[in-house]
Amino acid sequence: MAASSSSSSSSSSAGNASKNPILQFAPFQSSVDEGFWRRLSSLKLNTLGLDQAPISITGFYAPCSHDQVSNHLKLLAESLPPDPNGQSTSNELSLGNRNRCPVPGVLYNMNTLESFHALDRQSLLKSEAKKIWEDINSGRAEEDCSVLSRFLLISYADLKKWTFRYWFAFPGLVLDPPAIVTDWKPATDFFSPEERESLSAACNEWRSSSLTAATPFFLISIYSNSRVTLRPLRDWATCQHDCNKMLFGFYDPCHLPSNPGWPLRNFLAFICSRWKLEKVRFLCYREKHGLADLNNSIVGETLVAIPQEWKTSQFFPKAVGWESYKGKSTSRCMDLASSLDPIRLAVSAADLNLKLMRWRAWPALDLHVLSNTKCLLLGAGTLGCQVARMLMAWGVRKITLLDSGRVAMSNPLRQSLYTFEDCINGGELKVIAAVKSLKHIFPGVEAEGVAMAIPMPGHPVSVKEAPNVLEDFLRLQSLIDSHDIVFLLTDTRESRWLPTLLSAASNKIAITAALGFDSFLVMRHGSAPPSSTPTLSGAKGGETEHSGLASDQRPRLGCYFCNDVVAPTDSTTNRTLDQQCTVTRPGLAPIAASLAVELLVEILQHPDGINAPADAANSSLGDDGQSLEILPHQIRGSLSQFSQFTLIGHASNICTACSATVVSEFKNRGMDFVLEAINHPTYLEDLTGLTELIKSASSFQLDWEGEDVSGTEN
Numbered sequence: 001m002a003a004s005s006s007s008s009s010s011s012s013s014a015g016n017a018s019k020n021p022i023l024q025f026a027p028f029q030s031s032v033d034e035g036f037w038r039r040l041s042s043l044k045l046n047t048l049g050l051d052q053a054p055i056s057i058t059g060f061y062a063p064c065s066h067d068q069v070s071n072h073l074k075l076l077a078e079s080l081p082p083d084p085n086g087q088s089t090s091n092e093l094s095l096g097n098r099n100r101c102p103v104p105g106v107l108y109n110m111n112t113l114e115s116f117h118a119l120d121r122q123s124l125l126k127s128e129a130k131k132i133w134e135d136i137n138s139g140r141a142e143e144d145c146s147v148l149s150r151f152l153l154i155s156y157a158d159l160k161k162w163t164f165r166y167w168f169a170f171p172g173l174v175l176d177p178p179a180i181v182t183d184w185k186p187a188t189d190f191f192s193p194e195e196r197e198s199l200s201a202a203c204n205e206w207r208s209s210s211l212t213a214a215t216p217f218f219l220i221s222i223y224s225n226s227r228v229t230l231r232p233l234r235d236w237a238t239c240q241h242d243c244n245k246m247l248f249g250f251y252d253p254c255h256l257p258s259n260p261g262w263p264l265r266n267f268l269a270f271i272c273s274r275w276k277l278e279k280v281r282f283l284c285y286r287e288k289h290g291l292a293d294l295n296n297s298i299v300g301e302t303l304v305a306i307p308q309e310w311k312t313s314q315f316f317p318k319a320v321g322w323e324s325y326k327g328k329s330t331s332r333c334m335d336l337a338s339s340l341d342p343i344r345l346a347v348s349a350a351d352l353n354l355k356l357m358r359w360r361a362w363p364a365l366d367l368h369v370l371s372n373t374k375c376l377l378l379g380a381g382t383l384g385c386q387v388a389r390m391l392m393a394w395g396v397r398k399i400t401l402l403d404s405g406r407v408a409m410s411n412p413l414r415q416s417l418y419t420f421e422d423c424i425n426g427g428e429l430k431v432i433a434a435v436k437s438l439k440h441i442f443p444g445v446e447a448e449g450v451a452m453a454i455p456m457p458g459h460p461v462s463v464k465e466a467p468n469v470l471e472d473f474l475r476l477q478s479l480i481d482s483h484d485i486v487f488l489l490t491d492t493r494e495s496r497w498l499p500t501l502l503s504a505a506s507n508k509i510a511i512t513a514a515l516g517f518d519s520f521l522v523m524r525h526g527s528a529p530p531s532s533t534p535t536l537s538g539a540k541g542g543e544t545e546h547s548g549l550a551s552d553q554r555p556r557l558g559c560y561f562c563n564d565v566v567a568p569t570d571s572t573t574n575r576t577l578d579q580q581c582t583v584t585r586p587g588l589a590p591i592a593a594s595l596a597v598e599l600l601v602e603i604l605q606h607p608d609g610i611n612a613p614a615d616a617a618n619s620s621l622g623d624d625g626q627s628l629e630i631l632p633h634q635i636r637g638s639l640s641q642f643s644q645f646t647l648i649g650h651a652s653n654i655c656t657a658c659s660a661t662v663v664s665e666f667k668n669r670g671m672d673f674v675l676e677a678i679n680h681p682t683y684l685e686d687l688t689g690l691t692e693l694i695k696s697a698s699s700f701q702l703d704w705e706g707e708d709v710s711g712t713e714n
Contacts, residue, residue, distance in 0.1 A: 023179040023302050024252040028073055028151075028170040030323055035077030035338055036155070037164050041348070043080055044109065044157055045355040049363075052115075053083065055107040059151055060100040061216075061598050063251040070261070071253040073103070073151065073170070080107075099214045102252055103149040105146050109157060116156035116165055118163060121322060128152045129171035129319030136270045142234045144469040145217040148266040152321075154331075159352060162345065162452040165321065166444040167331040170262055173269040173419055174318040175304060180305075180694050183301035184258070187283060194226035203285060203292040206230045207356075216251040220283055221442055247299070249303070252284035260284045260300065269317070272304045279303055297417040347444040354395050369604050374398040376479055378454065378499050379489035380430040381405070382584075383513050385417040386593030387487055388438060388447075394601055398446045399438065401482065402476075403430045416587060450479065456494040460679045469678075477502055480625040485600060489562065490513040493567040497657055498674065500559050501666055504528050504658040509603060509610045512560045513596040515584045520592040523634040524599055526557030526651050527610045529660035556651040557614055559658040563649060565694065566686035567656045567677075569621035585639050597634050602631045614648045654693065 014502040048055075053309075057080055061073045106128065110116040128150055135147045155166040191199060199220070206212045212232070219231045224244045231239055239246055248271060264282065266539045271277050284298040309315040337345060351367060373396055377384050379697050380403035388399055407429035412418045417437040422428045431449025452472050455461070461469045479488055480502045486512060488496045496512065503510035507528035514521045519564030561568065601631060606612040614633035632646035651660055666673050675685050685691045 012532050012567065016358065018240065020180045020303075023181045023300075025172070025265045026070065026256055026259045026260055028168075028253070028321075029070065029325065030075070031072035031166040032075045032166070032334065033077065034336060036079055037334060038082045039077045040107075040109065040155070040157060040164075041159055041162075045159065045352070048109070049359040050111055051112055052108070054110065056106045056288040057081075057105045057153065058288050059105050060102055061251070061253050062099050062101055062150075062251055062287075064255045064261070064296070065288060065290070067255055067288075070565045071256045073149075073168075073342065075153075076440050079105075090414045098207045098451035099212050100667070101146070101216045103146045103151065105151040105153060108152075110155070110156045112301065113156050113165065113419060115492045116154065119154055120285070121154070121167070121169070124152060125171055125319055125321060128169070129173060129321070130316055133173065133269075133316055135268075136273055141270055142232075142274070143235070148217060148270055149263050150705040152562060156370050160349075161339040162335070162348075163330055164334040166334065166335070169323065170321040171319045172262060172265040172321045172412050173273050174267065174320060175265075175272075176307060176318070177305050179268060179302040180301055181300060182265060183281075183299070184280075185300050186257075186299040187294040190281055191222075191294070192226060195222060195228055196294055198228040200228055200292040200294060202217070202230045207287075207292075212577040216263065218249045220247040220249045222246065240336055247283050249283040249285050252298070254284070255286070255296070256535055257296075257298070260298065264299075268302070268304060272306050273310055276306065277304070307461060312542060312603045336453075346442060350392075350442060350444060351395050353393075360702045362661055364605070366605060368640075370601070371397050373485060373604060374483040375400070375485045375600075378495075379403055380415075380417075380434045380449075381411075381489070381491060382414050383489040383515070383593050383596075384487075385415045385434065386590050387489060387513070387596055388434065389441075390594050390597035391417060391600075392438065392445055394597060397444060399467055400448045400450060400453075400479065401431045402450045402452060404451055405492070405643050407433050414589070415649055450475070452476070452494045454490065454672060455498055455678055456492070456570075456675050457497055458494050458681060461675060466675065469675070473498070473671055473674055480508060481506055484509065486510045487596065494570065494625045496560055497568045497677075500525065500561060500657040501662065503558065505663050505666055508611065509600070510559070511600055513592045514560075515588050515592060517583060518585050518639040519589065520588050520595075520637050521634065521635075522558070522592055522595045522599060523560065523649075524603060525559040525658065526530065526633075529556065529651070529658065529663055558649040558651040559655060561657040562655045563650040564656065565690060567681065567690065589640055591639075595637075599632070606631055616646050616648050620647050654688040654690055656688055656690065660686060661688055 033174065042488065057075065059073045059075055059079060062071050064071050092339075105671050108124065110119070130149060132141075132150050135144075141147055150171060152169040152171065153166060154169075155164060157164050173566050187199075188196060199222075202220075206215075206218065212218075212230070215232060217233060217241050219233060219235060221229045221231060221242065222245045223229075223242075230249065248267065250261075250263050252261040252263070261281075261284065264284070267282075268280060271280055279301065282302045284300065285292070286296045286298075287293050288296065304653055310317070322329060324330075351371075354365070354367055354370075358367075375391055375396055375398065377387055377399065380388075380401045384401060384403065388401065391399055407415075407418045407422040408427055409423045411430075412420055412423065417434045418430075419437075422433040423438060429449070429451050431451050435447040436450040438705065439446050452475060454476060455469050455473055476498065480499065486499055486503050486508050487497055490496055500512075502508075503525060505528065510525040512521070512523050512525065603609060605610060612631050615630035630646070634647040634649060635644065636647060637644035651658060654661075656662060662684070682691065685694070
């Protein structure tokens, strides 16, 4: 037999061996696909965070398939563990693939470049080599021989620059004294023609079977009739008695005609330690065009002197295996930034800050809900530009802007999405210029502009204009219905009325931002009225069926118009220039816009969404990581006082925009109701009961003025 026991060694064979060359192994070489680094980046940002614990990974290699080029151990995207979205594991993907023989590995990905350089590489190498040695002695390597090629990877991923520092190690157990080559020849010179034919057929069958294609180490049994079979390592005892001669085969990634590949090193250690053999004949199996190539495959014979220490349970051989690069023992660097599509790179980098926030500050932050939220911005002026920018910074990708104006020369300095070029020749439509600017800033945004005016109370509509107003109304209603969030950012009070009503009717989250000269208001509107069917007295402005309470009996939060005692009217006619324009301190709009978006983020992260109760007092991050701060109803601030405070305002049963009376009337009459509200200034006041309230207040004032106050103290 080609494999003999340790007792067969002699002083004469040792003397002959001293004249023969030492067996030298061609080192393993690594190759990492870009997809691996992209998956690692995603895993680091979305799952691992600051965790530096070792990660089990899978590498792939195959027998050499070209007589001039060695095969590398490759890492692919599927080499990493599955992500939370349910991607298949690497083992599932590799079954039955003859070009992917999987071997286990471990990855240490460090948080900083300093910690990467500070790793104790020799200790790590020794730790992985010890696993191989334990698998040999426990017998696990007989059942799963891929563990003999176990590997190690250390890395540092610079996720800002898309560069990756890394270093591979392929732990190899050191034979001391080294193995001696006693025979080395092409497989075609070792086997008879009949054996070559049978061996080629057996190897091709072995490589084609989904059960054995991923088994890189095997036994080759040759019978007296020249029949050849391949068997797994666990059949060692059977093969010794059944066959005429036997070889140990392995997938050889090396192409060199005078050296075997690195996997043979640990295979020899396994054979000598497990089966106590000192003479080993092996086949370096190589291929061509996907079939066995015995011309390029090598048969070798080696003598191994088994050290006495190997027979003790506590012994552990030395290990080598850190990969060299360009002849130097050093790490390597992969720079993907230059090879990535700039747009794809921008998209990947855009959410970096948000994902890093989840590592320490806000673990429960749901970025998926942000990226899938559709926001409608009514107004593309000073507030609209700032809100759009802040939404993109928070990961919102679906933004629609609505405005009817054009970019004026006074706009670019205050409105961040416009430039001087947008003002030329009468000015570009604001929504067109804004969308163009948003996509220029971030190509991944899904921005759309809608040029139209919003129908407003106090701006009467003639019969001739009614069809156009109806078209605008239907379009606005469709936009609100198709979006998740409505931002009210227009510069007049009356232009906010119809969007407020439509948002209440559709139970949409609506957020208002409004500016004064040195003060601002940011508020979220409450949910839809619990019942849009008023009682008889409600139609006259009395209490509704549910008295304005939410379903859990908490008072419903109010809207922008709930505190008004008059209906919205024309606020631009017969006004001086400073009254027609929003004259405000330049720093006010960015503050209000940022708070409006921050308020939205808190609403989206809250489990109750639009029904979330309002907070007025300060609070800190909860233990569950659900909220960063309070979730207020209204935020009012003053730049002159550098102050900011929160308020809670409950919904009014006589509100001209969100009360059950108004919403119910709108649902019953539709556009007819809207036209009447637009054309008749007192209609909304009469409908809700504001007219009676004003009369009662006037009567009370008259009675008060008529009282005798002579008895009051001086």
